[in-house]
Amino acid sequence: xxxxxxxxxxxxxxxxxxxxxxxxxxxxxxxxxxxxxxxxxxxxxxxxxxxxxxxxxxxxxxxxxxxxxxxxxxxxxxxxxxxxxxxxxxxx
Numbered sequence: 314x315x316x317x318x319x320x321x322x323x324x325x326x327x328x329x330x331x332x333x334x335x336x337x338x339x340x341x342x343x344x345x346x347x348x349x350x351x352x353x354x355x356x357x358x359x360x361x362x363x364x365x366x367x368x369x370x371x372x373x374x375x376x377x378x379x380x381x382x383x384x385x386x387x388x389x390x391x392x393x394x395x396x397x398x399x400x401x402x403x404x405x
Contacts, residue, residue: 333393336360347383348392362400372396 328336340356341348348356353369362368376384376392384392 330390330393333396334389337389337392347385348389349383353384368400371399 337348337353337356340352340359342352342355350369350373353372354365357365357368357372372392372395373382373384375395376388378388378391379385
């Protein structure tokens with residue numbers, strides 16, 4: 314019996330930008346229309362990404378243009394572009 318089993322979800326399927334945005338929006342658990350660091354962390358973990366807390370912090374620092382510590386609808390495009398360029402999400 315292994316002591317540790319890695320997460321093996323495949324994020325390499327091509328997604329449209331709208332599909333990736335919709336996937337991220339599902340993690341807006343309080344339905345305020347923006348993503349917090351904790352919600353991003355859960356989203357990245359749910360997508361099978363390792364180091365989800367670190368990735369959430371990096372994504373927030375990169376895409377949070379107004380500095381309010383949330384990703385709003387207006388900033389979501391930048392988050393999707395960042396995820397595509399840094400973590401290998403394939404967009405179609």
